[in-house]
Amino acid sequence: MTQMEITVRGSHSVYAPPQRATASLQVAIDGPTSDEVFAGVNRTAAAVRESLEPLHRPDTGPVTWWSSDQIRTWANRPYHDEGVQLPLVHHARLGFQVKFSEFVEMGRWISGVAALPGASITGIEWALTADHRTLLVAQVRAAAVRDAESKAKEYAAALGVTTVRAIAIADAGMLGEGLHPVTASGASFARMKSSDNGGVEFAPQDVAVSADIDARFLAG
Structure with missing residues (x-):
């Protein structure tokens, strides 16, 4: 039988509990004078910084x-x-980004700063440590290659061919001139509720680490 090319996409994902969380906080105050809103944001921002000092290690x-x-300031005339x-x-607006390694402490901190004038939590991003993510990325890439090889063998077997040989492997979307890689990212969310110690208790979903690769094989 003449050799034929088989091109497939291999994929794999793993899910791991988050190890870090970055809380986004915004201080926003509106009022009739620029001095008033500027001073108000400054007071709340100072309280936020003071709350972070004993926690920052x-x-x-x-x-x-x-x-x-x-601090950003502007004015407008509403209708x-x-x-x-x-x-x-x-x-007047001012934003904070705060990265936590302990989620219970993050809940306590959020409960405290959320009571400050003009302060609100605008989002929480869950993540892994850089070392752990690097390890998982290597694992899912290898598994994605194995997935592609398994698909190629299944296609070849359907044609009565028993051997396949890889001739090209690339990030998804790169097996062609002028193409660009297709990246996969996993989102993670969390449920929140009040805890007995007066803080906010989180139940974050696992962080997804995914890999997609394209591979070309010769069968026959």
Whole structure:
């Protein structure tokens, strides 16, 4: 039988409990004067920074890293429902990003800062440590290659061919000139509820680590 090419896509995913969480906090205050809203955001931001100082220990946590933006201010004249332009309203915003290694402590911190004027949690991103993610990526890539080989053998067997040989392997979408890789990413979410110690208790879903590869085989 003449040799034929078989091109397949191999995929694999694993799911691991999150080891890190980055909480996004926004301080937002609106008011009739720029001085008032600027001072209000500054007061809340100072309280947030003060709450982070005893928790921030880069090597041991519970806060391994945090950052804040510059205060942004602007003003606009809103309109009444009847189309009448209302007095000028001033706005001030400031954002924080805080990475936690301990989720119980994160819940306590969120409960405290959420009570500050103008403060609100806008999102939580769950993640793995860099070393653990690197290990899992290597594992899922190898498993994706095995998945592609298994598919190629199944196609070949359907034609009565018993041997296949890999001649090209690439990131998904790269087996062709001018193509670009297709990346797969897994999202993770969490359920939240109040805990007995007055904090917020989280039940995060596992973090997905996925790999997709394209492979070309010669069968026959």
